[in-house]
Amino acid sequence: METKLVRALLVAALVSYRGIGAQAPMDGTRTETVVFAPLLADPQEPQFFASYLWARSPRLASRLGSVGLGQTIGLVRGRDWQLAIAAGVFSEFNMQSSTTDLLNTDYLVGLPLTYRHGSLATRLRLFHQSSHLGDEYMVHANARRIDLTFQAVELLVASETSRWRVYGGGDYVFAHSPTDLKPGVLHGGVEFRQPRSWLRLGRVTTGRLVAGLDVKSTQDRGWQLGWSMVTGLELGDPSAAPESGWRWSVLLKAYTGPAPYGEFYRDHVSSVGVGVGFTL
Numbered sequence: 688m689e690t691k692l693v694r695a696l697l698v699a700a701l702v703s704y705r706g707i708g709a710q711a712p713m714d715g716t717r718t719e720t721v722v723f724a725p726l727l728a729d730p731q732e733p734q735f736f737a738s739y740l741w742a743r744s745p746r747l748a749s750r751l752g753s754v755g756l757g758q759t760i761g762l763v764r765g766r767d768w769q770l771a772i773a774a775g776v777f778s779e780f781n782m783q784s785s786t787t788d789l790l791n792t793d794y795l796v797g798l799p800l801t802y803r804h805g806s807l808a809t810r811l812r813l814f815h816q817s818s819h820l821g822d823e824y825m826v827h828a829n830a831r832r833i834d835l836t837f838q839a840v841e842l843l844v845a846s847e848t849s850r851w852r853v854y855g856g857g858d859y860v861f862a863h864s865p866t867d868l869k870p871g872v873l874h875g876g877v878e879f880r881q882p883r884s885w886l887r888l889g890r891v892t893t894g895r896l897v898a899g900l901d902v903k904s905t906q907d908r909g910w911q912l913g914w915s916m917v918t919g920l921e922l923g924d925p926s927a928a929p930e931s932g933w934r935w936s937v938l939l940k941a942y943t944g945p946a947p948y949g950e951f952y953r954d955h956v957s958s959v960g961v962g963v964g965f966t967l
Contacts, residue, residue, distance in 0.1 A: 722769045723801035723810045723845065725759065725966060726854070727878045728899030728917045730947040731816075733757030733775030733795065738940055738962030739782070745954050746828070747790065747946070748781040753960075758967055759799060768802045773812070779948050781824070789821030793949040797841075806848065812841040818949020835949045837863035843874065849882040871906035880921070897921045897936070905945055908953070913944025936964040 726732045735758070740751040757775025774796045781788040797814025818835040837860045845854035855875035860868060878899040886894030898918040904910045919938035943957040
């Protein structure tokens, strides 16, 4: 029932996107800016992406396919604030298996309230996450589910310039299963985006170099750090304001630390790979 609810909310959010998007003025240029842009390097930021990873981990395969389906859609907006719905589904697959076994799926749904004042932006988000092992993996590895499920509140504050964004904050898990899950998460990072286009193809697209480092420290793992790094090319809508409109990305990715995959959250994983992403 819980999984069906998250899927329904995700579909509803995506279907409602057209009716909630920014209105374009007569010259065709969209001027509405994003209150709090999606985090570039966070593995669990609701976005559309597909990655191929080479990994080292006690239980995960050495070659992984990682797929995400999600988006943050504004519901109510003021001059400098916005209430939105964020929903995402994140899955990992064993690319070495002849049947490409599903290993893990995380479902996330939340209500982010964002606020901007000058170069400072804040995101306060109440969210739910539940995680599930893949049936094929359970059969082939004789594995048992942990059924990680929790409700949490997140607070992030970001400082932005034309090139850089630095952010920090954390999460507090206030309801959870298993019962011994510790509640604290510290979260921070830094991002770089070229302020001007490095590539331009007429009215079709513009491109710029981007890079991001996202770091999380979890109380449950003795405050061990999880480092997520990405860099590559981001292609955008030339008619849209910065950070708004559709964006494609081709990114090199690296990660080391506690696994960001729900059912494996107490494992350590290191990975490198390449991915493509899309943001509406």
